[in-house]
Amino acid sequence: MKNKIQSVRGTREFYPQQMLTRRWLYKHMEEVSTSFGYEEYDGPFIEKIDLYAAKTGEELVKEQSFVFTDRGGELVTLRPELTLSLARMVAARQNELVFPLRWWSFGPFWRYEKPQKGRTREFFQWNIDLIGSDSAEADAELVAICACFLKKMDITPEQIAIKVNHRKLMEEQLVKINIQKEYLKAVFHVIDRYDKLPTDSWKALCQERGLATEQVDQLWRLINNHELWKESPYLTSVFEILKVMGVSAYVKYDARIIRGLDYYTGMVFEAWDVGGDGRAVLGGGHYDNLVADVGGSPLPGVGFAMGDVMFTVLLEKYGKIPKINQFENALLVTVFNQDTTLASADMAARLRDEDLKVVTFPSVEKLQKQFKYADRMGIRFVLVLGPDEIKDRLVTIKDLKHHTQVSIPQKDAASTIKRLLAAQ
């Protein structure tokens, strides 16, 4: 390990076992996405910085992106998110695409943040969006997809819950307590801080930000009002739809959900780890203007994004990551000695022709060592082709799982193994 060059801070290394987990996660996202009729797409991994400058909030670009100048002197960045690339792609082919369109993606993103548990500088993110509809049905669908995914991962509503709110509802309510339009952003920010501070400190913070004592109390009542959604016919309708879809158990109204990204204009939602000290694992919402903002005609959309890092942390916490053995149906063809290597290679090739997963041992070693290798790798069958077998055109097959062994004619090897596999 001397003179080892370290990996770049915050980047990920996927050893085979973790790669299996990533693929397993991907498979479930794909299944849920496609079951609702979503199509897979992807955007560039590098974008011009201008794409994000306007709409995602300044911090995301200024502080949290991997920005550099390319050889042509252009300021570019490793993509910190996908929604704006999506909006541009849609705007570019707005007249040929069929709406409403439903697209999903899973790929790498980069943010220049301080790494800690559940947060790295390089991460994978599931993005899923429905564009071209303004209805409560569309918004409800995305929440339902989120719930279906959690259910599929065997996560219960007691473990992760989806909290829903609506920005316009909040704006209306804030206007009612005489908060001026210009202050909305600042107030949204203090609402966001509510969970992190004791009530007294939070109230002090509100006053610091210019709220009158009376307004602070009104705001406190507002964000602790779990019935507030009843003031919104829109949210009422969303919850009704979710009930019919059978996913209500995962969904809660929460007036404290606002979300940081500036482009959300309607319903917003986040999935939270209920058991933990509260961290969002997924977030999304409705946006009215995104496509227009990148040069298209106005088109509304709704979508969410989920990072793999925090979600994997939670899956581990709840013991939901299966131990996958990719060699459970594989076989190892051993080599007995130098004279039998060709016979083993020949046997291995013929078994692969029969669509079996066949590993060979690449050098002549003691059988003990080769058996141990199979055991450590989780390979189920070990084949021995020694002088005795070759003389009688036999092959010995040991089933490491059931600790049984047979010697059979070589021509029956594939069918015998297939029979054992079918019998489990």
Add this chain to the structure above:
RNA sequence: GUGGCUGUAGCUCAAUGGCAGAGCAUCGCACUGUGGAUGCGAGGGUUGUGGGUUCGACCCCCAUCAGCCACCCCA
């Protein structure tokens, strides 16, 4: 970007400023045609890195890198 804690064998961790260790793992042998078990043995370290203090530094000081935690922010 700010503050705090931690870096010793592949892993988990010991070691008053005075000889760098244990368990697990690895490798070898017992076992010359058979994995998991047992026994015996072996290898493995510039104590994250670079300076400083000291007769002497894993230990104290400074810097730096990395991990974790709390902010900030967010997925």
